[in-house]
Amino acid sequence: MIDRERIVIDPRIRSGKPCIRGTRIAVTDVFDYLGGGMTIAEVLDDFPDLTLVDIQACFAFAANRDRRLVILSDETAIR
DSSP: OHHHHHEOOOSSSSOOOEETTTTTTTTTHHHHHHHTTOHHHHHHOOTTOOOHHHHHHHHHHHHHHHHHHOOOOOOOOOO
């Protein structure tokens, strides 16, 4: 899987946040930039160490984590 090759969790880097291998850029950082309105091209321009494959790995990592979420039956929906 692409995310396992590119995303690492190391307690010595960013307090164990999932990061892109070889950088200190956390998966959440990438989503914060994209969610803030930056395009993928803008993120790649601002961070020349990143590749499109790194950003795709962030999406794959998040999707995999979402699939493993457990929803408790007594939770109420937030409206």
